[in-house]
Amino acid sequence: MTIGEVVAQHYRTAEVFSRNGIDFCCGGKKTLGKACSEHQLDWADLSAELGRAIDAPEMPSQQTDRWEPDFLAEYIVQTHHRYLRENLPLLLDYTAKIAKVHGGRHPELLLVAKQVQILSTELLEHLDKEEQVLFPYVARLCAARRHGGQTPATTFGTVANPIGMMENEHDYAGALLDNIRDLTSDFSLPADACATYRVAFAKLRELDQDLRWHVHLENNVLFPKTMLLEQMLRQSN
Numbered sequence: 507m508t509i510g511e512v513v514a515q516h517y518r519t520a521e522v523f524s525r526n527g528i529d530f531c532c533g534g535k536k537t538l539g540k541a542c543s544e545h546q547l548d549w550a551d552l553s554a555e556l557g558r559a560i561d562a563p564e565m566p567s568q569q570t571d572r573w574e575p576d577f578l579a580e581y582i583v584q585t586h587h588r589y590l591r592e593n594l595p596l597l598l599d600y601t602a603k604i605a606k607v608h609g610g611r612h613p614e615l616l617l618v619a620k621q622v623q624i625l626s627t628e629l630l631e632h633l634d635k636e637e638q639v640l641f642p643y644v645a646r647l648c649a650a651r652r653h654g655g656q657t658p659a660t661t662f663g664t665v666a667n668p669i670g671m672m673e674n675e676h677d678y679a680g681a682l683l684d685n686i687r688d689l690t691s692d693f694s695l696p697a698d699a700c701a702t703y704r705v706a707f708a709k710l711r712e713l714d715q716d717l718r719w720h721v722h723l724e725n726n727v728l729f730p731k732t733m734l735l736e737q738m739l740r741q742s743n
């Protein structure tokens with residue numbers, strides 16, 4: 507099984523992967539065995555930890571892999587896209603401020619501010635592409651299935667094309683997040699951190715978690731379901 511499939515079926519396992527430094531969103535296509543050997547983890551330990559997470563009670567209402575693709579896309583827009591649009595400007599402001607005030611003693615903050623700038627620009631363009639091109643097509647595919655219609659016409663050939671582009675952009679955003687984590691030693695605060703410094707790092711950690719879950723929902727749940735749905739419709743038309 508791949509890591510993405512495990513998290514899609516049992517969302518509580520995301521925590522286990524995060525704890526062990528395993529990327530479950532962009533790296534979600536890897537098998538469990540490969541992740542274990544890459545991170546030098548003991549297979550028995552990891553599977554026991556995953557087993558405990560899987561056995562913990564889950565809320566059936568949160569099993570996103572059972573949601574309709576158009577509903578999942580709309581949910582992502584209303585929660586994760588809205589979060590980014592509201593919080594990226596704040597993060598730009600906080601990281602620029604701490605770079606200016608503390609950049610002398612902590613030069614890595616200048617690099618963090620730069621990475622956040624690039625991330626913000628890239629992500630805002632990325633959200634627009636999903637909301638204007640890919641997600642409306644997901645909605646049309648779902649409508650065609652429900653009402654027995656034809657596979658909707660596209661300007662991009664098969665949906666695998668825009669999905670491939672979105673996955674590449676996710677990889678890039680994931681790499682920027684990794685850089686920010688490394689530069690801040692996992693968001694560790696120095697002894698002389700002021701209030702803004704604390705808020706900035708807390709927000710960065712929050713963004714990191716939110717974005718990783720957001721990418722997981724797209725890469726490992728929404729995109730495979732959408733490709734399958736398009737395939738089924740094309741075969742039946």
Ligand SMILES: [Fe+2]
Pocket residue numbers: 582586587633636720724
């Ligand atoms: Fe998205």
Ligand SMILES: [Fe+2]
Pocket residue numbers: 632636672676721724
């Ligand atoms: Fe995305």
